[in-house]
Amino acid sequence: MPVGPARMPLLDHLGELRRRLTIIVVSVVVTALIVYAATPVLIDFLMDPIRASLPEGSHLMVLTVLGGFTIRFKVAIFFGIIIAAPIIIWEMLGFCLPALKPNEQKWVIPTVAAMVFLFLFGMAFCYIVIQQAAIGWMIDQITDFATVAPDAEDYLNIIMLLEIGFGFAFQLPLVIFYLSIFHLVPYKVFRQQWRIIYVGLLIISSVVTPDASPVTMILMFAALVALYEIALTIARYVLIARHGKASLSWTREEYSEHL
Numbered sequence: 146m147p148v149g150p151a152r153m154p155l156l157d158h159l160g161e162l163r164r165r166l167t168i169i170v171v172s173v174v175v176t177a178l179i180v181y182a183a184t185p186v187l188i189d190f191l192m193d194p195i196r197a198s199l200p201e202g203s204h205l206m207v208l209t210v211l212g213g214f215t216i217r218f219k220v221a222i223f224f225g226i227i228i229a230a231p232i233i234i235w236e237m238l239g240f241c242l243p244a245l246k247p248n249e250q251k252w253v254i255p256t257v258a259a260m261v262f263l264f265l266f267g268m269a270f271c272y273i274v275i276q277q278a279a280i281g282w283m284i285d286q287i288t289d290f291a292t293v294a295p296d297a298e299d300y301l302n303i304i305m306l307l308e309i310g311f312g313f314a315f316q317l318p319l320v321i322f323y324l325s326i327f328h329l330v331p332y333k334v335f336r337q338q339w340r341i342i343y344v345g346l347l348i349i350s351s352v353v354t355p356d357a358s359p360v361t362m363i364l365m366f367a368a369l370v371a372l373y374e375i376a377l378t379i380a381r382y383v384l385i386a387r388h389g390k391a392s393l394s395w396t397r398e399e400y401s402e403h404l
Contacts, residue, residue, distance in 0.1 A: 165236040172232045177218075177225030184217040187224055188297075191304050194272060198281035200288070205297040216298050223305045227268070234260050252323075259319055267315025268308045270368060275307060279361040307361070310353040317346075317369055318376035325380035332384060332393050335377055346370060
């Protein structure tokens, strides 16, 4: 990863930011152009989890002349972002790397790997667990009084938003882990204030999910709580290994004294 000096004039920082954003945009666009031809297969793949919930014999409909191109373009960009995710994360961290201390820079490569894994894991969790439950519930709310007309763009928009929402939401363990081990928020605060944090996770679940389904919100909340507890367990192990068991009760000031 090419890294610039920590101290640079403002215009040089802006030039560095522009260069990295250009790499990100070009990576996504090139990847999207490559996968565009395969979008019919990719659309079938996205729709597979919810086919059992669709009315029997129904088929996806495109309601406008340009609808087909719009849908394929959105799906191509969506998969372009997924495939280019390692490059996106790599370039973002590369821009921030000079501001880190030498002992913090060693965490960059593991962080990139963890971010990519968690993003893909969140999307996989959504694909396997969430889509059928959430969209099936929403369709059930309609069938008692109306016929469902499966608009392809509407369905795919919801699916892609759900996937991206879960991908980003599953970055939570990484945030909790780093806040804990660097004592930006002491470990004991996370443990003592768990009720407030759980309420915060519930609010995040309601905001991140793009649909109004309580099923989606509850499943995301359950997943975030599990990830939160896993992150704290790992942070506890790292803190004890680095500083001893007493570090679990340190304040930020006490942590600074032991550096």
